Amino acid sequence: MDRLNIIGGAELNGRIPVSGAKNSALKLMVACLLTDEPITLTNMPSLADTRFLAQLLETLGVEVYWPKGESTCHLNAAELKSTIAPYEQVRKMRASFNVLGPLIARSGHATVSLPGGCAIGARPVDLHLQALEAMGADLKVEQGYVKAAAIRGLKGAHIVFAMPSVGATEHAMLTATLASGETILENAAREPEIEDLADCLNKMGAKITGAGTSTIRIQGVEKLHGTTHAVMPDRIEAGTYAMAAAAAGGDVTLDGCPVEALGAMIAKLREAGVTVDADEAASTLRIRRNGTRLKAVSVSTQPHPGFPTDLQAQFMALMSVADGTSIIRETIFENRFMHAPELQRLGANILVRGQEAVVKGVPHLTGAPVMATDLRASVSLVIAGLAAEGETVVNRIYHLDRGFERLEAKLNACGANIKRLSGEDE
Ligand SMILES: CC(=O)N[C@H]1[C@@H](OP(=O)(O)OP(=O)(O)OC[C@H]2O[C@@H](n3ccc(=O)[nH]c3=O)[C@H](O)[C@@H]2O)O[C@H](CO)[C@@H](O)[C@@H]1O
Numbered sequence: 541m542d543r544l545n546i547i548g549g550a551e552l553n554g555r556i557p558v559s560g561a562k563n564s565a566l567k568l569m570v571a572c573l574l575t576d577e578p579i580t581l582t583n584m585p586s587l588a589d590t591r592f593l594a595q596l597l598e599t600l601g602v603e604v605y606w607p608k609g610e611s612t613c614h615l616n617a618a619e620l621k622s623t624i625a626p627y628e629q630v631r632k633m634r635a636s637f638n639v640l641g642p643l644i645a646r647s648g649h650a651t652v653s654l655p656g657g658c659a660i661g662a663r664p665v666d667l668h669l670q671a672l673e674a675m676g677a678d679l680k681v682e683q684g685y686v687k688a689a690a691i692r693g694l695k696g697a698h699i700v701f702a703m704p705s706v707g708a709t710e711h712a713m714l715t716a717t718l719a720s721g722e723t724i725l726e727n728a729a730r731e732p733e734i735e736d737l738a739d740c741l742n743k744m745g746a747k748i749t750g751a752g753t754s755t756i757r758i759q760g761v762e763k764l765h766g767t768t769h770a771v772m773p774d775r776i777e778a779g780t781y782a783m784a785a786a787a788a789g790g791d792v793t794l795d796g797c798p799v800e801a802l803g804a805m806i807a808k809l810r811e812a813g814v815t816v817d818a819d820e821a822a823s824t825l826r827i828r829r830n831g832t833r834l835k836a837v838s839v840s841t842q843p844h845p846g847f848p849t850d851l852q853a854q855f856m857a858l859m860s861v862a863d864g865t866s867i868i869r870e871t872i873f874e875n876r877f878m879h880a881p882e883l884q885r886l887g888a889n890i891l892v893r894g895q896e897a898v899v900k901g902v903p904h905l906t907g908a909p910v911m912a913t914d915l916r917a918s919v920s921l922v923i924a925g926l927a928a929e930g931e932t933v934v935n936r937i938y939h940l941d942r943g944f945e946r947l948e949a950k951l952n953a954c955g956a957n958i959k960r961l962s963g964e965d966e
């Protein structure tokens with residue numbers, strides 16, 4: 541298994557291009573199932589997750605043309621040859637579960653394995669299933685699979701989510717585009733990726749209004765058609781590099797940055813004493829910290845537009861070297877502090893109590909071997925390794941490859957010293 545060797549202590553200086561958003565790309569790829577015409581996605585991030593989903597779509601009969609090294613992906617679901625999404629292909633990645641509703645909408649039935657994804661909590665799919673049932677799908681869960689049929693077709697429904705789930709909102713929205721009549725989603729999630737998906741679906745002929753607010757209305761249509769859509773830039777990748785620059789010090793500009801989607805993080809970085817120049821018109825975010833020590837700042841993760849849970853681990857790495865005590869509260873997932881013991885190996889002082897981590901900043905971290913446990917936890921160890929003195933080895937980096945495109949190349953171009961080593965874990 542590959543690992544990363546990081547020699548810490550170097551400042552980061554330069555520019556980093558932001559890739560297309562993993563969490564948007566995955567749902568946009570699923571949208572191809574809703575039409576028999578070709579969909580072209582540009583600005584596609586080439587990641588383990590997006591490549592893996594492409595394989596699942598191929599299993600279902602989608603023709604995928606996406607040569608290695610290219611950021612344009614062509615998907616054509618002219619004819620589906622299967623409506624079964626097997627365990628091996630769904631267990632690794634949560635977003636693949638979202639093929640269920642589109643397959644029912646297109647074919648009238650589907651059998652989809654219950655999903656996997658990052659092990660950061662129980663992550664049930666009850667809200668997804670409730671939404672599909674409200675639209676007229678008959679569902680059975682048997683042997684780890686959801687078996688679904690909608691003999692009389694799908695019909696619009698009024699769905700009030702018990703909590704704002706990103707995945708369930710997207711799943712219901714995708715499915716409702718082809719249901720008869722109007723669907724109203726209340727207490728919908730408001731993440732920018734949902735707006736990106738709605739934009740693409742509307743280009744395909746869907747009638748969706750309100751995406752990005754907590755009430756989304758979808759007027760079902762008979763048929764969707766092909767389109768070309770550019771995947772929005774990855775706000776989590778951008779936020780991660782912003783924190784890497786803040787932790788290591790230096791002067792880094794992020795190009796193609798979705799500045800408006802990062803308000804909560806920018807506010808926290810400024811509170812911590814980082815100089816942040818945000819230029820929405822130019823889509824750039826400049827991060828500077830020259831010499832001065834970071835100040836401890838507390839944070840609580842919240843649904844968008846609050847501070848994202850997908851940046852919590854990275855913020856904890858940053859606070860590990862801040863001056864003072866910071867309380868980090870995780871409110872979205874119940875088991876998302878697995879990076880804390882690994883950060884402690886590097887010398888961080890963190891006490892986890894329930895949904896809170898108390899981080900007492902230390903002046904310096906020291907390199908050590910550590911284990912990546914999930915996607916964002918992994919990259920928090922990279923950030924800590926960049927700020928630490930000496931050598932850090934991050935083992936099990938397949939997690940990182942799920943969500944960060946050319947991570948070493950992007951950081952090394954700014955002066956980091958990161959090498960990928962293949963072979964056994966330490
Ligand atoms: C591929 C993708 O886009 N992943 C993102 C998506 O995950 P995902 O879509 O899985 O996250 P959700 O917004 O659905 O989860 C939020 C909370 O709702 C709970 N819940 C969710 C669905 C359900 O049916 N029942 C239920 O109880 C979850 O366990 C969690 O506690 O949004 C999360 C929250 O911003 C991000 O961390 C993930 O990176």
Ligand SMILES: C=C(OP(=O)(O)O)C(=O)O
Binds near residue numbers: 634635657
């Ligand atoms: C939790 C994440 O991904 P997934 O929902 O696919 O597990 C993530 O992107 O941080």
